[in-house]
Amino acid sequence: MSAPLASAAAAVFTEPPPVVVSRGYWATVFARVLRDKVTVFCALVLICMLLMAIFAPWIAPKDPTATSMLKRLALIGSEGYLLGTDELGRDMLSRLIYGARLSLFIGIVPVINAFLIGTLLGVLAGFLGGRVNTVIMRTIDVFFAFPSVLLAIAISGALGAGIFNSIVSLTIVFIPPITRVAESVTTQVRGLDFVEAARASGANALTIIRVHILGNVLGPVFIYATSLMSVCMILASGLSFLGLGTKPPAAEWGLMLNTLRTAIYTNPWVAALPGVMIFTTSICFNMMSDGLRQAMDIKE
Amino acid sequence: MSLLDVQGLVKHFPIKSGLLNRQTATVRAVDGVSFAIAAGETLGVVGESGCGKSTTARLIMHLIEHDAGNIAFDGKTVGSQHMQLKELRRQMQMVFQDSYASLNPRLTIEESIAFGPQVHGLGRTEARARARDLLARVGLNPAQFIRRYPHELSGGQRQRVNIARALALEPKLVILDESVSALDKSVQAQVLNLLADLKQEFKLTYMFISHDLNVVQYISDRVMVMYLGRIAEIGPVGEIYSNPRHPYTRALLSAMPSVDPDDRTEAPPLTGDPPNPINPPSGCRFRTRCEHAEAVCKQKEPVLNMIGTGHSAACHMMNAGSGHSKIIPIAVAA
Amino acid sequence: MSSTATTPLVEVTNLSVHFRNADATVHAVNGVDFTLNAGEVLGILGESGSGKSVTLKTLMRLLPEKKTTIGGGMRVAGHDVLSLDRAGLIAFRGRVASMIFQEPMLAFDPVFTIGQQIAETVIQHEGVSREVAMARALEMLERVQIPSAKRRLEAYPHEMSGGMRQRAMIALALACKPQLLLADEPTTALDATVQIQILLLLRQLQKEMGMAVIFVTHDVGAAVEVSDRIAVMYAGRFVETGDVRTVIRKPGHPYTQGLLAANVLPGTGIHAGKRGDRIEAIPGAPPNMVTLAPGCAFEPRCKWAEERCGTKVPEPLPSADGGAAHLVRCVRAVA
Numbered sequence: 020m021s022a023p024l025a026s027a028a029a030a031v032f033t034e035p036p037p038v039v040v041s042r043g044y045w046a047t048v049f050a051r052v053l054r055d056k057v058t059v060f061c062a063l064v065l066i067c068m069l070l071m072a073i074f075a076p077w078i079a080p081k082d083p084t085a086t087s088m089l090k091r092l093a094l095i096g097s098e099g100y101l102l103g104t105d106e107l108g109r110d111m112l113s114r115l116i117y118g119a120r121l122s123l124f125i126g127i128v129p130v131i132n133a134f135l136i137g138t139l140l141g142v143l144a145g146f147l148g149g150r151v152n153t154v155i156m157r158t159i160d161v162f163f164a165f166p167s168v169l170l171a172i173a174i175s176g177a178l179g180a181g182i183f184n185s186i187v188s189l190t191i192v193f194i195p196p197i198t199r200v201a202e203s204v205t206t207q208v209r210g211l212d213f214v215e216a217a218r219a220s221g222a223n224a225l226t227i228i229r230v231h232i233l234g235n236v237l238g239p240v241f242i243y244a245t246s247l248m249s250v251c252m253i254l255a256s257g258l259s260f261l262g263l264g265t266k267p268p269a270a271e272w273g274l275m276l277n278t279l280r281t282a283i284y285t286n287p288w289v290a291a292l293p294g295v296m297i298f299t300t301s302i303c304f305n306m307m308s309d310g311l312r313q314a315m316d317i318k319e
Numbered sequence: 320m321s322l323l324d325v326q327g328l329v330k331h332f333p334i335k336s337g338l339l340n341r342q343t344a345t346v347r348a349v350d351g352v353s354f355a356i357a358a359g360e361t362l363g364v365v366g367e368s369g370c371g372k373s374t375t376a377r378l379i380m381h382l383i384e385h386d387a388g389n390i391a392f393d394g395k396t397v398g399s400q401h402m403q404l405k406e407l408r409r410q411m412q413m414v415f416q417d418s419y420a421s422l423n424p425r426l427t428i429e430e431s432i433a434f435g436p437q438v439h440g441l442g443r444t445e446a447r448a449r450a451r452d453l454l455a456r457v458g459l460n461p462a463q464f465i466r467r468y469p470h471e472l473s474g475g476q477r478q479r480v481n482i483a484r485a486l487a488l489e490p491k492l493v494i495l496d497e498s499v500s501a502l503d504k505s506v507q508a509q510v511l512n513l514l515a516d517l518k519q520e521f522k523l524t525y526m527f528i529s530h531d532l533n534v535v536q537y538i539s540d541r542v543m544v545m546y547l548g549r550i551a552e553i554g555p556v557g558e559i560y561s562n563p564r565h566p567y568t569r570a571l572l573s574a575m576p577s578v579d580p581d582d583r584t585e586a587p588p589l590t591g592d593p594p595n596p597i598n599p600p601s602g603c604r605f606r607t608r609c610e611h612a613e614a615v616c617k618q619k620e621p622v623l624n625m626i627g628t629g630h631s632a633a634c635h636m637m638n639a640g641s642g643h644s645k646i647i648p649i650a651v652a653a
Numbered sequence: 654m655s656s657t658a659t660t661p662l663v664e665v666t667n668l669s670v671h672f673r674n675a676d677a678t679v680h681a682v683n684g685v686d687f688t689l690n691a692g693e694v695l696g697i698l699g700e701s702g703s704g705k706s707v708t709l710k711t712l713m714r715l716l717p718e719k720k721t722t723i724g725g726g727m728r729v730a731g732h733d734v735l736s737l738d739r740a741g742l743i744a745f746r747g748r749v750a751s752m753i754f755q756e757p758m759l760a761f762d763p764v765f766t767i768g769q770q771i772a773e774t775v776i777q778h779e780g781v782s783r784e785v786a787m788a789r790a791l792e793m794l795e796r797v798q799i800p801s802a803k804r805r806l807e808a809y810p811h812e813m814s815g816g817m818r819q820r821a822m823i824a825l826a827l828a829c830k831p832q833l834l835l836a837d838e839p840t841t842a843l844d845a846t847v848q849i850q851i852l853l854l855l856r857q858l859q860k861e862m863g864m865a866v867i868f869v870t871h872d873v874g875a876a877v878e879v880s881d882r883i884a885v886m887y888a889g890r891f892v893e894t895g896d897v898r899t900v901i902r903k904p905g906h907p908y909t910q911g912l913l914a915a916n917v918l919p920g921t922g923i924h925a926g927k928r929g930d931r932i933e934a935i936p937g938a939p940p941n942m943v944t945l946a947p948g949c950a951f952e953p954r955c956k957w958a959e960e961r962c963g964t965k966v967p968e969p970l971p972s973a974d975g976g977a978a979h980l981v982r983c984v985r986a987v988a
Contacts, residue, residue, distance in 0.1 A: 571846065
């Protein structure tokens with residue numbers, strides 16, 4: 020052997036200088052999302068929808084509830100009615116713009132509620148394990164036995180029609196799947212060495228959950244929740260369609276689809292418009308959720 | 320007095336299966352293990368998968384509860400009023416094998432190291448100052464590293480951070496569970512040198528668990544050889560490597576690949592895989608792979624028998640009264 | 654090598670492999686040249702990220718085609734590996750060259766028995782009847798010294814222990830008597846007493862069947878046990894190639910020297926690491942394969958580094974004291 024190589028002590032500060040400027044996890048995720056054109060496009064569409072909902076009174080050309088017996092079922096492109104009129108002669112464009120308010124509201128709020136409650140339940144079940152886990156997860160299993168559409172209809176039917184009640188029923192529908200995902204992610208994270216190390220340093224359960232578990236669980240569960248928003252919008256529309264959600268004359272895409280169904284043969288393009296809105300929004304939610312999932316999957 | 324004294328440690332894991340979750344089998348992971356570590360020494364622990372070396376470490380750390388036995392730290396039984404668990408965990412720390420999994424990916428290096436001291440009541444500013452100080456001690460420039468995240472570091476750098484994290488609580492005993500095994504050889508050598516330096520600087524005691532016999536020989540004062548949840552042989556490192564007495568220790572040593580092209584290994588010392596710890600063989604657990612196995616090995620379980628200064632082996636051949644036909648005379652009277 | 658009359662079994666010329674992803678291009682292999690004769694064992698020694706496994710996978714064309722750019726040429730037993738079409742590739746894999754991995758579960762389909770899977774390979778390549786193929790499967794399991802081989806034919810992969818699975822994978826790889834076996838760290842995940850069994854089994858099978866083997870490992874001991882020649886890989890290049898004795902006893906490249914010293918090999922007589930002594934560790938960390946410097950890749954960690962090292966990658970040239978077959982990519986080692 021030749022003369023000794025430089026000792027490790029001398030090597031102490033010869034580690035290569037930082038190549039990557041550290042910008043934190045979420046900043047990295049954001050940068051990765053920006054490079055994914057499809058996700059950015061979907062996010063932009065959703066932002067437009069949101070702005071449309073917020074500024075509806077200023078954007079909408081006409082009063083969404085003003086009826087006109089003379090101008091019923093006007094075709095798309097009719098004078099003064101860019102997207103035609105519905106069966107009561109109300110301006111479709113204005114109703115679609117106003118409809119975004121209610122539709123987005125009852126599509127997003129139940130998922131947010133379920134995200135908060137489900138994550139809490141799932142993290143508790145996953146971290147504490149044992150009996151707590153059994154009680155929470157078996158209860159969840161009972162809800163899983165019913166198809167989500169039937170469950171939503173049953174609860175809404177029992178509570179009665181109305182926006183508040185449909186939000187309550189949809190929240191209940193989405194708690195079980197979110198709890199299950201949160202529980203499985205928590206169980207995974209709990210088994211990782213850094214949680215062991217935290218326990219080994221004497222931290223109590225609450226501190227470990229706060230510092231080490233939540234940060235690693237919220238991300239994946241949030242992604243899953245965003246993918247549920249499209250389902251929630253469709254279910255909410257379905258409830259309205261069945262007369263269990265919003266009531267006429269309020270503008271809501273699902274309800275509009277219902278009332279326009281009689282016109283499907285006479286004026287199919289106008290009748291399909293609320294459906295197009297529901298479809299676009301839900302597909303954007305789905306694509307964005309996929310993109311986020313990929314961006315968050317940062318490997319070493 | 321020994322810093323850590325383990326007596327008759329037992330841990331069995333139930334295997335549950337079927338609809339009713341009934342216990343169908345038991346993994347005898349650790350099955351009656353007794354040893355001591357003196358302050359300031361390094362005890363190397365070697366053995367193959369399923370020998371219980373990692374479970375022993377987790378039992379000592381109280382990350383899992385033991386079924387039977389006694390663990391005393393600094394002369395005090397852990398869990399008693401003299402030694403609360405939280406206090407124990409300040410004095411005893413562990414470094415794991417997987418450098419990536421043992422750091423929270425959402426925390427910066429600084430936050431990870433400062434976490435432990437903060438749990439034990441140190442203020443945020445002081446804890447972070449200590450983190451920075453420790454980073455420098457483990458050979459990472461604090462200015463470069465405190466704000467970085469685990470995925471931005473190399474394996475060697477991450478393991479240095481894990482060592483700093485373990486030292487942040489100023490422990491007396493550090494358990495290193497395969498801590499250098501996943502590193503590349505050139506980086507491994509750096510970390511081993513670092514461990515040697517830190518031991519001197521902080522007056523540490525190490526329990527060094529590894530499957531790599533070369534590394535264990537380099538770093539240990541005493542070596543404990545485990546097989547299927549039991550101690551096969553324990554003694555000073557020189558004795559174990561130059562005068563191994565247990566047939567399993569001998570097999571392990573001659574299973575090391577040769578590094579001399581003109582002196583390659585001719586025949587494997589053992590055949591077959593290590594048996595499953597779910598149903599370990601009766602009597603001596605090594606008898607199924609041992610060339611000296613006899614009827615007595617099947618009937619009676621060998622006890623750890625003193626065969627030299629601080630050197631013990633659990634083999635009937637080392638025990639004059641066992642009835643084995645090939646008793647090996649013991650040179651040094653116990 | 655000395656045999657110039659016969660064409661070598663494997664000829665790799667100026668092989669380069671680059672992976673593209675959204676973030677960057679990884680230069681995994683950067684100009685690898687070597688030849689291997691029939692019946693010869695080459696050990697490729699290197700650390701993680703050195704490109705040793707990538708080189709093997711390229712020889713089998715196992716890399717995802719869309720994201721990989723391969724340059725240079727590879728000929729194995731007269732086949733131009735890089736231009737093989739789909740059918741050619743199927744005939745090539747298993748028949749001409751075969752591969753074994755670190756994790757045997759990857760090589761097996763969990764829903765078929767070991768016997769079925771080995772027989773299937775034989776039928777596909779040789780077109781024999783199921784009976785003949787099953788007989789071959791049994792013969793192979795006996796060859797890799799699996800006890801009660803007949804019963805093991807009916808076993809599913811998950812029913813076997815780690816060492817037995819590794820043996821079964823070797824049986825599968827050798828079932829059609831390939832001329833070249835590529836071994837990608839086949840003993841790394843095994844227990845010490847099992848590892849030596851597999852190493853010796855490979856050595857024995859190689860002699861019996863007369864095949865050529867490329868054995869990739871990070872473990873100097875494993876490489877010494879099986880190899881005739883050793884190539885040391887660093888940053889996607891062979892930095893040193895030569896006869897196993899020459900490379901181990903007279904390492905010419907500073908990286909090889911450091912690697913051997915860092916292995917802490919007590920009691921071997923080559924460089925006995927004494928307890929308590931500091932280990933001669935190579936400082937620093939392996940280079941970033943995205944932003945590779947123009948010069949010698951080891952230069953930042955090398956204690957002998959000079960100005961000329963940083964400007965140009967050294968050519969592999971015969972070493973000063975190792976003879977013509979000992980090639981070293983270092984400006985200092987050249988005669």
